[in-house]
Amino acid sequence: MRKVRLAFSKRGRACFIPHIALPSLFSRAASRAGIRFVRTEGFSPRPKISLGPELPVGVVALCEPMDVWLEEWEPGLFPLWRDTLPEGVSFSGWTEDPQETLGTACEAAFYMLRVRDKTTRRTISEGYPWPEWVREADCRDEWFRIVAERPGEHGPGVLVRGLLEFGGLQSWADVNVVRLVVGRLSPVEGLTADERVLPLVRCDAGENHGQ
Amino acid sequence: MFDDFDDPYWPLLSEVKRPSRYVGSEWGAGLPVKENATVRFCLAFPDVYEIGMSYVGYQILYPLIKSLPGADVERAYCPWTDMEQQLRMHNLPLTSLETRRSLSAFDVVGFTLQYELSYTNILTMLDLGRIPLFADERSDDAPLVIAGGPGAMTPEPVAPFFDVICIGDGEVTLPALVSRLVGTTGRSRSEKLDALSDLPGVYLPGRSHAEFGPDGCVIRSSQPLPIRRATLTSMKGAFVSDGLLVPSASVVHDRIPIELFRGCTRGCRFCQAGMLYRPIRERPVEEIVDALLRWTEKTGWEEIGLVSLASCDYSGLEDVMERLKPMLEQKRVKLSLPSLRMDAFSVGLAAALEPVRRGGLTFAPEAGTQRLRNVINKGVSDEDIESTLEAAFSRGWERIKLYFMMGLPTETREDLEGIAKISERAAVIGRKHKKRAEIAVSVAGFVPKPHTPFQWERQATVEELSERGRFVKRLVNNRHVTVRYHESEQTWLEGVFARGDRRLAGVIHEAWKTGARFDGWTETFRPDVWRAAFVAKGVDPDWYVRRERTRNESFPWDHIESGVTRDYLWRERERSMDGLLTPDCRFGECHACGWERNGCAVFERKAAGA
Numbered sequence: 001m002r003k004v005r006l007a008f009s010k011r012g013r014a015c016f017i018p019h020i021a022l023p024s025l026f027s028r029a030a031s032r033a034g035i036r037f038v039r040t041e042g043f044s045p046r047p048k049i050s051l052g053p054e055l056p057v058g059v060v061a062l063c064e065p066m067d068v069w070l071e072e073w074e075p076g077l078f079p080l081w082r083d084t085l086p087e088g089v090s091f092s093g094w095t096e097d098p099q100e101t102l103g104t105a106c107e108a109a110f111y112m113l114r115v116r117d118k119t120t121r122r123t124i125s126e127g128y129p130w131p132e133w134v135r136e137a138d139c140r141d142e143w144f145r146i147v148a149e150r151p152g153e154h155g156p157g158v159l160v161r162g163l164l165e166f167g168g169l170q171s172w173a174d175v176n177v178v179r180l181v182v183g184r185l186s187p188v189e190g191l192t193a194d195e196r197v198l199p200l201v202r203c204d205a206g207e208n209h210g211q
Numbered sequence: 212m213f214d215d216f217d218d219p220y221w222p223l224l225s226e227v228k229r230p231s232r233y234v235g236s237e238w239g240a241g242l243p244v245k246e247n248a249t250v251r252f253c254l255a256f257p258d259v260y261e262i263g264m265s266y267v268g269y270q271i272l273y274p275l276i277k278s279l280p281g282a283d284v285e286r287a288y289c290p291w292t293d294m295e296q297q298l299r300m301h302n303l304p305l306t307s308l309e310t311r312r313s314l315s316a317f318d319v320v321g322f323t324l325q326y327e328l329s330y331t332n333i334l335t336m337l338d339l340g341r342i343p344l345f346a347d348e349r350s351d352d353a354p355l356v357i358a359g360g361p362g363a364m365t366p367e368p369v370a371p372f373f374d375v376i377c378i379g380d381g382e383v384t385l386p387a388l389v390s391r392l393v394g395t396t397g398r399s400r401s402e403k404l405d406a407l408s409d410l411p412g413v414y415l416p417g418r419s420h421a422e423f424g425p426d427g428c429v430i431r432s433s434q435p436l437p438i439r440r441a442t443l444t445s446m447k448g449a450f451v452s453d454g455l456l457v458p459s460a461s462v463v464h465d466r467i468p469i470e471l472f473r474g475c476t477r478g479c480r481f482c483q484a485g486m487l488y489r490p491i492r493e494r495p496v497e498e499i500v501d502a503l504l505r506w507t508e509k510t511g512w513e514e515i516g517l518v519s520l521a522s523c524d525y526s527g528l529e530d531v532m533e534r535l536k537p538m539l540e541q542k543r544v545k546l547s548l549p550s551l552r553m554d555a556f557s558v559g560l561a562a563a564l565e566p567v568r569r570g571g572l573t574f575a576p577e578a579g580t581q582r583l584r585n586v587i588n589k590g591v592s593d594e595d596i597e598s599t600l601e602a603a604f605s606r607g608w609e610r611i612k613l614y615f616m617m618g619l620p621t622e623t624r625e626d627l628e629g630i631a632k633i634s635e636r637a638a639v640i641g642r643k644h645k646k647r648a649e650i651a652v653s654v655a656g657f658v659p660k661p662h663t664p665f666q667w668e669r670q671a672t673v674e675e676l677s678e679r680g681r682f683v684k685r686l687v688n689n690r691h692v693t694v695r696y697h698e699s700e701q702t703w704l705e706g707v708f709a710r711g712d713r714r715l716a717g718v719i720h721e722a723w724k725t726g727a728r729f730d731g732w733t734e735t736f737r738p739d740v741w742r743a744a745f746v747a748k749g750v751d752p753d754w755y756v757r758r759e760r761t762r763n764e765s766f767p768w769d770h771i772e773s774g775v776t777r778d779y780l781w782r783e784r785e786r787s788m789d790g791l792l793t794p795d796c797r798f799g800e801c802h803a804c805g806w807e808r809n810g811c812a813v814f815e816r817k818a819a820g821a
Contacts, residue, residue, distance in 0.1 A: 012215050014459070016230035021460045028457060028511030029238070031542065039543070043569060058225050060215050084511070086238045086459050114216070143212070173222035178213055 001038050002073040005098040006091050007201040010061045014088025018057055023049045025089065026066070032084040035077055038069040052102050052182050053109070053151040060178040063092060063203035067102055092203040108135070108185040109151040110197040111159065113144040114176040115169065124168045131162060135185075136193045145193040151182055223297040231460035232260035233294065235308035238457040238510070244310055248283035249396045250389055252276050253307050253317040253354075257332035258325075258731070260288040264456070265464035267518050268323055268360065272381050274452035279386055281393035285309040285317075289332040290339065292728050292735060298339050305339035314340025317354045318392065324362020327708035328701060328731035330369055331723040337372070344720065346374045346417050351400045355392070359384065364440070364487055365661045367430070367767040368708050368715035370416035374404065378771055379412040379441030380473075382450050388413065408434055412441025414771070421713040427765030428712045437772040444810055446473060446494040451502045454509040466514035466547065467506050471499060471528070475520035476796050476813065480588045480787050481577070481616065483660035484520055486775050489804060490811040491797070496527040500534045507544050514545045523552045523560060532563070550575075553591045558602040571610030571651075572603050578619055579629020585790045586621050588783070600637050604644040611637055611650050617679045617696070618657040618671030620787065627679055630654065631686035638691040650692040654683055656702030660709050661768045662775065664783035670706040670756040673699045700738040704730060706756040712767035718748045776805035
C-alpha cells in the first residue's frame with residue numbers, strides 16, 4: 001500500500017462540480033488509467049481517498065491537496081492518471097508518504113477575491129472588520145489578497161458570507177474567488193500574502209513531480 | 212488574470228441550484244470537435260441533466276452520430292426553472308454543453324420524446340435556444356428540429372413543433388437522415404425535407420394535415436401512409452460504441468447501461484414498450500461481453516446496469532455473468548438488474564449479483580388480484596408473489612418495493628383490497644425473517660396507451676384515481692408498509708396527451724406561455740394552468756380520456772405503424788375482457804402479432820424446427 005499526496009486544480013466550469021462528487025471523479029479516472037485504489041473497510045467499501053478542506057462550488061482552485069491510498073505507485077502513473085481526468089480538473093503535482101494528516105497540515109489558505117464594483121471594494125477595505133482568522137487582507141487593483149487560517153473550519157463560504165452580511169456584496173455573483181494555495185503557514189516574518197502559505201505539494205502547471 | 216470568470220454564464224451558474232447540471236466536463240464528451248463537419252447535430256433532452264445523462268439512447272446515438280462522415284454531435288438539456296429565469300434575465304441563449312453554441316446555430320436539433328409530460332420543456336429549450344417554436348415559422352437558416360423515441364409513435368400532439376419525426380430504431384433512421392443532409396448542405400429547408408421524404412421511418416408533419424370526422428381523426432399526407440417503424444433487424448453486429456460519456460457529477464442512473472436485447476414478448480396488455488419494440492432481438496453473448504470489458508476499462512464506472520425491458524429473460528444471462536465474473540471481481544465492478552421478474556430464479560440471480568444485501572429489491576405485481584392480473588396478462592400468480600417475497604427476505608434483503616397500478620380496466624374494490632393484502636402479507640413474510648423489514652408500495656394511475664390492447668379503453672378520472680389511492684392507503688394498517696400513489700392530475704394530463712391529436716399542440720403552446728414547466732415534476736406541475744389553457748383553446752381534455760372508443764374509430768396514430776397489427780391488439784383486448792392469458796410466444800405458440808410476417812426470430816426459429 002502506498003499513500004500519495006496529490007495537488008489538483010479545478011478551472012473553468014468544472015469549478016461547479018461539487019466537492020462531494022470529487023472522490024468518484026478521481027477514482028474513476030484512476031481506474032481508466034489502470035491505477036488500483038486501496039478500499040475502505042466496512043459494509044460499503046469504497047476507494048480510500050481523503051480530500052483537503054471543503055471547496056464550495058464556484059471557487060477556482062489551483063493547488064488543493066488530497067491523499068490517496070493506492071495498491072501500487074510509481075512516478076510514471078502520474079501523467080497517465082492526469083490524462084484521464086475530465087476537462088477542467090487536473091493534477092499539478094504529487095509527493096509520496098506524507099507524514100502528517102491533511103487535517104493537521106492544512107494550516108492556512110491563500111485566496112484572491114475579486115470585487116469588481118469600486119464602491120463596494122472601497123466599503124470593504126475601509127470598513128470591514130476581518131475576522132481574527134484572516135491573517136492578511138490587502139486590496140490591489142480589483143483583487144483582495146487574503147491569507148486565512150484553519151481553512152477546514154472557515155472556508156471560502158464563511159469568508160464570502162461574512163462580506164454578504166456586512167453588506168458590501170449582494171450575492172455570490174458579485175464576487176470571484178480563487179483559492180491559490182492550501183498548506184502550511186510560513187514562520188518567516190515580512191512575507192507578502194502570496195508567500196505566506198506554503199503548498200504541501202509543489203504545484204506547478206507543468207510536468208513537475210513533487211519533491 | 213483568471214479568465215475562468217470571463218465566461219458570460221459564470222454569474223448565472225453562481226445563482227442557480229445544482230450548477231453542475233450545466234457544466235459538462237464529462238469524460239468521453241466529444242472534444243475536440245470535427246472541424247470539417249457540415250451537419251452539426253445537437254441531441255436535446257427535454258428534462259434536466261441528471262435524467263438525460265441516465266438515458267441509454269443518447270449513449271448510443273451520440274457516438275453513432277459522431278462516427279458518421281460529415282457529421283458532428285453535441286448535447287443540450289433542459290435548464291431548470293431557476294436557470295431559465297437567469298438566461299432570460301441576462302439575455303443569454305441555451306447552448307450545447309460542448310462548444311457552447313446556441314441551439315439555433317446547429318443544423319439539426321433532435322429531441323427524444325420519452326414522456327408526455329416533458330412536452331413543454333421542448334418549447335422552453337427551443338425558445339431559449341432561439342429557434343421558432345412552430346416548424347412553419349422557421350426560415351432556411353433555422354435548424355431542422357426533429358424528434359424520435361417512443362413518443363414519435365404518437366406524434367400528433369407535438370407534430371407542429373417538428374420538421375421531421377423519426378420513427379423506429381435510431382441506429383437505422385439517423386445514419387440515413389444524416390447522410391441525406393450532408394448531401395443537401397446549403398439547400399433550402401424544403402429541399403432538405405424533399406430529400407428526406409422517402410427514407411424509411413421518416414414522417415414529415417408539415418407535409419400532412421389532420422381531418423376530424425365522425426369516425427375519428429384521419430391524417431392525410433403527401434407522403435405515402437402509414438409510416439412504418441424502421442426497425443433494426445438484428446442486434447447481432449448492431450452499433451456498439453467504443454466508449455461512453457461518464458458524468459462528473461452524480462446522475463440518476465450512475466452506471467454503464469447495456470441492452471441485452473430489444474423488445475419483449477411477455478405481452479403485458481398495458482405495456483406500450485412491450486408492443487412497440489417488437490420483435491425480440493437478442494444481442495449475442497460475445498458482443499455483450501466484449502462491450503462490457505471495453506467499457507469498464509474505458510469509463511472507470513463501478514457499476515453495470517442491464518437495461519432491457521426484462522433482463523432476466525435474456526437467454527444468455529448466466530453465460531454473460533460467468534464470463535464477466537473475473538473482470539467484475541478484479542475491478543470490483545457491480546452488475547445490477549434494475550427490473551426483476553417475480554420468481555425465485557430472479558431472486559437467486561439478484562442474490563448472486565449482490566453478496567452484501569444492503570439495498571432493496573423492486574417487483575411489479577401490477578394488480579392486486581389474480582383475476583385482474585389475468586386481464587392485463589401479467590403472468591404472475593399468487594404463489595409466485597408469495598414465493599418471491601419469501602425468497603427475497605430469506606436471502607437477506609430488508610426493503611422491498613412493490614409497484615401496482617390503479618384504474619385498470621374492469622378494476623373493482625376487491626382488486627384494490629388485493630393491493631393492500633399483498634402489501635401487508637409482504638410485511639408479515641418480511642418480519643418473519645427480518646426485524647427491520649420495510650415494504651414500500653407505489654400505486655400509479657393507469658394510462659391507456661396507443662398501440663396497446665387497451666388503446667380503446669376509458670381512463671379513470673382524476674376523482675376516481677384520487678379516491679382509489681386514498682382507499683388503498685387507508686386500508687393498509689401496518690407501520691412497516693408505506694403506500695404512495697401518484698398525483699392523479701398528472702396521470703390525467705399524461706392520458707390526454709397519450710391519445711391526443713394535433714389540436715393539443717395549441718394547448719401545449721398556450722400552457723407553456725402561461726407558465727407550465729416540468730409538468731412531470733410534482734413541485735412544478737400546475738394543473739390550474741393546464742385547465743385554463745384547455746379552456747382558452749376551446750379543447751375539451753376529457754374527450755380524450757373519458758370515453759371508451761369504438762372498435763373502428765380512426766385514431767390519430769393510425770398513420771404510424773408499429774408492426775403489431777390492430778387486429779392482434781383487438782383480439783388481445785377481447786381475451787382480456789374474458790380474463791384469458793396469452794402466454795409468452797417464446798415458450799408456446801405464435802399469437803400472430805404481426806411480426807411473424809416481418810422477420811420475427813422467434814417465429815422463424817420455430818418454423819425452421821418444425
